[in-house]
Amino acid sequence: MVETADQLFVILQHWLVGHAPASLRSILSVLLPVIAILVVFGLLFAITTILERKGLGRIQNRYGPNRTGPFGVLQPIADAIKSLTKEDVVPQAADKIVHFLAPVVLVLAAFSIYAVMPVGRNMVLANLDAGVLYFFAVSSVMELTIFMAGWSSRNKYSLLGAMRAIAQMISYEVPLILASITVIMAAGSMSTVTIVEKQAGFTGILPHWFVFTPWGFAGFILFMIAATAESNRSPFDLPEGESEIIAGYYIEYSGFKFALFFLGEYLGMFAISGLGITLFLGGWSAPLSFLTWLPSYLWFFAKLLAMIVVFIWIRGTLPRMRTDQLMNFAWKFMLPMTLLNLVTAGVWRFLPGGLLRWLVCSFLVVVPYVLLGRGLMQGWKLEKRVYRFAE
């Protein structure tokens, strides 16, 4: 019974493919997961928009959308209808072809990332040997689409936004990849499926997730900071800072193309959260050993929703950084910390298990953090802020 619930969608897919005519079978066995990915993550996008608007409203002491349906839960449908029926304005001077291609390629790339994401036991479209590399390769295509959008609009704000976005994404891609490499070292594989399986066991009731090791914990925090920057979300939302450059690279997009950009951005965020879950939080495995009876895909999506809530929470509470702070943080803090974390993961691998290993590795993580933080904060004057109000 538990087994059936866990493998429900896999069985369903085999049943559907088995009943199809023989000539269609090979196409159908690929097409069905693709459709499932499109539907599930499209729906998740709709849920996230309302969750984000309601959550931000709650944090900022206002209601958020509350007019469409009970408590405003039908707002995504209203948004979709609005964006579909709005006029699609293309600037006169814009490079029409590139301007059209940018959102299309962005959404295509964002969806194709999910091919290597194990959302449940046996539920992955392609178990690539180099799955993590595939993830980073496809997400690097998304940087280029951002440039295409910003450049083709022929608008100085959009070009500025695109340049900011690319500079930021390239800078934070380095710590993102370096933080992921620790897990690849520990798991001895780049396949996302193998990485999840390596974390599936339990000691007592606690799982073997990589986040429950000193290097894994530090790696996860570093990964999440870099992921926030990589998905251009607050506090790293300089590329679309409304108060500085209006809306950044998608300022000249309207109607459905704007909705596509929005979709692509959120899909990128889900994908990078999904990768974080796969690498550090055990993918689809249950958090406690007596909870394994719940289907694996439920665990994955529960973790994904929790990550999304954290992203919304961060967005609602932190102010935007300045560009110099952003770059200093990436190159002077994130990069040394991820490199040291790499060393820590190696030390962890070759020390015998037990308390000593924990002590040494925690020491290796905490001491550089404190020293680096102290060093970087030298010359800062932190004192109570005096507010001067207009007379």
Place this chain on the structure above:
Amino acid sequence: MLFTIFATITVAGAVAAMSLRNLVHSVLALTLAFAGLAVVYLQLGAQFIGLAQILVYVGAVAILIVFAILLTRDAEATPKFIVDRSWKSSGAVAIASFGVLAWAIHHSAASRHAVPPQPEATMQQIGNGLMMRFALPLEIIGLLLTAALIGAVTIAIHEKQETR
């Protein structure tokens, strides 16, 4: 069949990259060629190389070139299709080199061997190779990249007193 499609995409991207007037269009066509080539690598069974090709060329080199274009364009001048004065002889050299290569490929014995079975190249094997047999080249590449990083920064850094 698939090979023909992606080979055509690659060649079309390369031709467009070398012949378009607008430099940014050239780079976008170039990324198309790189991506097509990456798919060809994947078809040949070199998964790691294909993905590394996308990561390095589409994600890094193309963006680097784009930055260089935006930093060196002549203040909004209409892009002219400027060719070298000796374009006739240059074109002849290129066509001749292709002719020689095609002739050599057509007449070589290597292309008439039977197609061997798909060789294995797992990440494990590549990692072992890089760490054991090819450890020295790997270190040299690391050194070279560090030198290139420092060199590029030193060359391109904007020194205020020199521009006066």
Place this chain on the structure above:
Amino acid sequence: MTSLASCLLLSALLFSIGLAGALIRRNAILVLIGIELMLNAANLNFIAFWRYGPNPEALTGMMFVIFSIGVAAAEAAVGLALIISLYRYIKTADIDEVNSMRG
């Protein structure tokens, strides 16, 4: 159709296009793009010979491509830095204008 000869033909075509571009176009960035295309053509040859040649388990062709991609990245970075700093001095990216050392 995927066979050694067609891979080599594709690679020869790419090489010739890159060569023609590097020789004919006068913008320094386009010359660099042409060189990148030629390097890619060489990489394709390595992969094709690894796939169809003897001893594929030694992975020599593949390793060479890995190193070649690394060298190409370094080359692009240094080359573009040179173009940018050149542009600062003579305000053009046209390589035929760079003739101040002509006797």
